Amino acid sequence: MSILTDGTHENLVLAQNVNGRLRAEARMAFARAFLLRATGAGAFLALAGAGFGAASYGYATMNQFDTAAEKIAAAMQTALADVTLKTKGEVTLTDNTLKLEGLPAQKADAVPTPTKAQLGAEAAPASKAPVNTTFTVFKQVPYLDGQIVTGWNFKAAEDRPYQQYCYFSRRSNESKGQVEIKIDLAMDGRTLPQPQKSDVNLGILATNCVWHDGKAL
Incomplete structure (x- = not known):
């Protein structure tokens, strides 16, 4: 049995080995902790990106429908603006009366007139x-x-x-x-x-x- 004393060569080697092992374990613990933090941050960023993408898709879809509705309304307005209705009589719209163009009304007692x-x-006989x-x-x-x-x-x-x-x-x-x-x-x-x-x-x-x-x- 041998007892190592302070300051001996063996004690110095042992101390260096213990210190090296402790530093290695500390680095491994730090690496594990960093890996966990990086994994959590990555998952957070992934979820945040998915949420932002879904929100963007929903907004784009709603905006697209609004644009299509506006286009349809504009097309209908243009088509109605170019249409001319010609008929006889009156068409009542709620409380307003729209008078449309048409042929002049004939009198009830009108009689046929020879043209x-x-x-x-110009008719004439052959004898002139x-x-x-x-x-x-x-x-x-x-x-x-x-x-x-x-x-x-x-x-x-x-x-x-x-x-x-x-x-x-x-x-x-x-x-x-x-x-x-x-x-x-x-x-x-x-x-x-x-x-x-x-x-x-x-x-x-x-x-x-x-x-x-x-x-x-």
């Missing part, structure tokens, strides 16, 4: 003889199974008819085909003479004639 083409102003143009306006009143027709004959550029006539007309189906029965009633506002052998009362039927001035001449 130049219908009158045939002068042509007098007249036209007739018919007024029809339903009566029994037929109608009472009044005709007004006009000359061109005249407002009063130069001749008026009235008759009763009825069509019937016979074995040989359709037959039209015509009974003359009046001329120029005056009832024609009553036939002796006739059951038809011309005076009663003539009350349905429509004269130009509204009364018999």
Whole structure:
């Protein structure tokens, strides 16, 4: 058994070995602690990056939808601004009234007027003889199974008819085909003479004639 004393060579070597081992263990402990801190910091940064990325993606998605909605609204506004609605009548929008363009309203008592083409102003016979143009306006009143027709004959550029006539007309189906029965009633506002052998009362039927001035001449 040997006892080492202070200051001997063996004690110095032993002290150096112990100090070296302690320093090595301290460095290993420091390295472990640094590794744990680095791992925690890395995990924190990774989670923070993932959260920031998710937030950025959500914001970008919402902004994209807002932009698309704005584009659609702008396109609809442009399309409606370029549209012109043309119709007849009025369209009521809540408390406002929108008057739309349309054709002028026709009067309820408007009557057809002959056109130049219908009158045939340029028509002429092969003989080149002068042509007098007249036209007739018919007024029809339903009566029994037929109608009472009044005709007004006009000359061109005249407002009063130069001749008026009235008759009763009825069509019937016979074995040989359709037959039209015509009974003359009046001329120029005056009832024609009553036939002796006739059951038809011309005076009663003539009350349905429509004269130009509204009364018999």
